[in-house]
Amino acid sequence: MIRVLVCEDQALVRAGYVTIFNAQPDMEVVGEATDGRAAVEAARRLNPDVIVMDIRMPVVDGIQATRDLAGPGTPTPAKILVVTTFNVDEYVYEALRAGASGFLLKDAHPAELVNGVRTIAAGDSLLAPAVTRTLIGHYAERLRPPAESGVLDALTPRELEVLKQIAGGLSNAEIAAELCITPETVKTYVSRILTKLDVRDRVQAVVLAYRTGLVEARR
Incomplete structure (x- = not known):
């Protein structure tokens, strides 16, 4: 089973992610977080296989949370999939630079989201051509x-x-x-x-x- 931690401050979006992942035969949501600080604490406590991370969250944003969990010098970097509403956005670049393994847009099809989690869990990265070029x-x-x-x-x-x-x-x-x-x-x-x-x-x-x-x- 791929153990997933969902980090998203919007309740409806977070509930949607949880429903999608728990419906998969090879996935299990082991925790939820509504801000970056809680995300870091939950990740360190639960040791999930993949963290689905929003960027704009209260208390501590997703970029800093990603850096804390997967940035340079991290002993065992977490596998983080950033999901954002922004296609071309400096925040997304900074998240990738901070150690994220890839990103998707929030309007992505559920199948893309599921595939993204599986891809990152397998040790690969998720990087769309449009991201690299722009x-x-x-x-x-x-x-x-x-x-x-x-x-x-x-x-x-x-x-x-x-x-x-x-x-x-x-x-x-x-x-x-x-x-x-x-x-x-x-x-x-x-x-x-x-x-x-x-x-x-x-x-x-x-x-x-x-x-x-x-x-x-x-x-």
């Missing part, structure tokens, strides 16, 4: 520190090419077709890239690709 690209480019450019020196030319494709929002299968290699080979490249860059998942790798200038935001 939200992440826009804010990462604006906030880019020049000193970070050297972190890509450890990557081979082929690994850099794969990272560019990841930053474009392509899946492993799409990258394989684009570069004329097998999906298994792409998976190996992705694993090496994450290890060399010392990042947890594809989301963090994409953020770094934009921040270092490897790829540019599309206007």
Whole structure:
């Protein structure tokens, strides 16, 4: 069973999430939180497999809660799915940068929400192409520190090419077709890239690709 913690201050939305997740044969809602501080406390107490996190919550917002649970230096980072009403929003970028494994919009179909939780529980990241091209690209480019450019020196030319494709929002299968290699080979490249860059998942790798200038935001 995938143990889910729902963090959302709006009662109707929170109840909807709980109903959707508990209706799945492989999911169980183990807790609910109505603000960021309660979310952190519940996560540390319940140790859920996936946390569904709203951004704008009282007391402590979802960004800080995400940073506390999955940010740099966290011994065992939580797997967090940010669900927000904002498509292109600096808050969402900051949440991803703080350690979230992905995000969805609140108007997403229930099947997308369920699939997102399963994807993140499996150790993958949920990153839509539209996010990489707009939200992440826009804010990462604006906030880019020049000193970070050297972190890509450890990557081979082929690994850099794969990272560019990841930053474009392509899946492993799409990258394989684009570069004329097998999906298994792409998976190996992705694993090496994450290890060399010392990042947890594809989301963090994409953020770094934009921040270092490897790829540019599309206007």
